[in-house]
Amino acid sequence: MFSIGIITASDKGARGEREDLSGKAIAEVLAELGEVKHYLIVPDEQSALSEAMIQMADDRKLDLILTTGGTGLGPRDVTPEATLAVIDRQVPGIPEVMRAKSLEKTSRAMLSRAVSGLRGRTLIINLPGSPKGVRECLEAVLPALEHGLSIMKGEAGECARP
Numbered sequence: 001m002f003s004i005g006i007i008t009a010s011d012k013g014a015r016g017e018r019e020d021l022s023g024k025a026i027a028e029v030l031a032e033l034g035e036v037k038h039y040l041i042v043p044d045e046q047s048a049l050s051e052a053m054i055q056m057a058d059d060r061k062l063d064l065i066l067t068t069g070g071t072g073l074g075p076r077d078v079t080p081e082a083t084l085a086v087i088d089r090q091v092p093g094i095p096e097v098m099r100a101k102s103l104e105k106t107s108r109a110m111l112s113r114a115v116s117g118l119r120g121r122t123l124i125i126n127l128p129g130s131p132k133g134v135r136e137c138l139e140a141v142l143p144a145l146e147h148g149l150s151i152m153k154g155e156a157g158e159c160a161r162p
């Protein structure tokens with residue numbers, strides 16, 4: 001079981017104006033992969049988002065951080081920039097597969113600028129804001145997540161498939 005953090009990037013959510021169904025969807029989909037240890041709703045502000053990621057990665061030492069929201073083209077959509085500012089190495093295959101699989105469902109998938117990467121021994125993944133988008137994107141990456149996290153933690157040395 002891996003330790004998981006969820007960050008919902010949402011102005012409405014942070015003001016208490018909308019129930020955060022997307023954060024809940026992440027916790028539901030990942031129930032078998034790990035345990036949600038920390039959960040924050042943060043307004044769409046780059047420094048606050050980066051700060052939340054640093055806290056979860058460096059202080060709480062969580063294995064996996066999922067963000068939802070703020071990946072689009074809106075003027076306040078800055079989650080990818082907040083993520084790029086704190087990661088050491090990108091993992092491009094994760095957003096590549098999320099967009100590729102999601103494009104089979106909606107052409108709007110191309111509008112998510114989501115990124116993914118490692119900060120030390122923490123993997124950070126951006127997801128879109130809608131609960132549907134969260135489920136569709138997580139479904140796309142889930143098959144490889146456990147293996148990726150094990151390699152990241154130094155618990156699995158072999159990538160060979162049986």
Ligand SMILES: Nc1ncnc2c1ncn2[C@@H]1O[C@H](COP(=O)(O)OP(=O)(O)OP(=O)(O)O)[C@@H](O)[C@H]1O
Pocket residue numbers: 008009010011012013018019020021022023044068069070129130131
């Ligand atoms: N955390 C969430 N929980 C439930 N629904 C959400 C959430 N985030 C987004 N949605 C849904 O996806 C739609 C598009 O999301 P978008 O990111 O554009 O939200 P928004 O209206 O700009 O507000 P904000 O950025 O303050 O969350 C919303 O109108 C809402 O229906």
Ligand SMILES: Nc1nc2c(c(=O)[nH]1)N[C@H]1C(S)=C(S)[C@@H](COP(=O)(O)O)O[C@H]1N2
Pocket residue numbers: 068069070071072073077102105106108109110111112113127128129130132133134136137
């Ligand atoms: N799988 C999937 N990806 C998706 C969507 C979706 O419904 N399903 N919505 C798209 C839409 S409409 C937008 S605008 C972008 C960015 O969403 P965000 O700004 O809420 O992060 O994600 C896209 N990615």
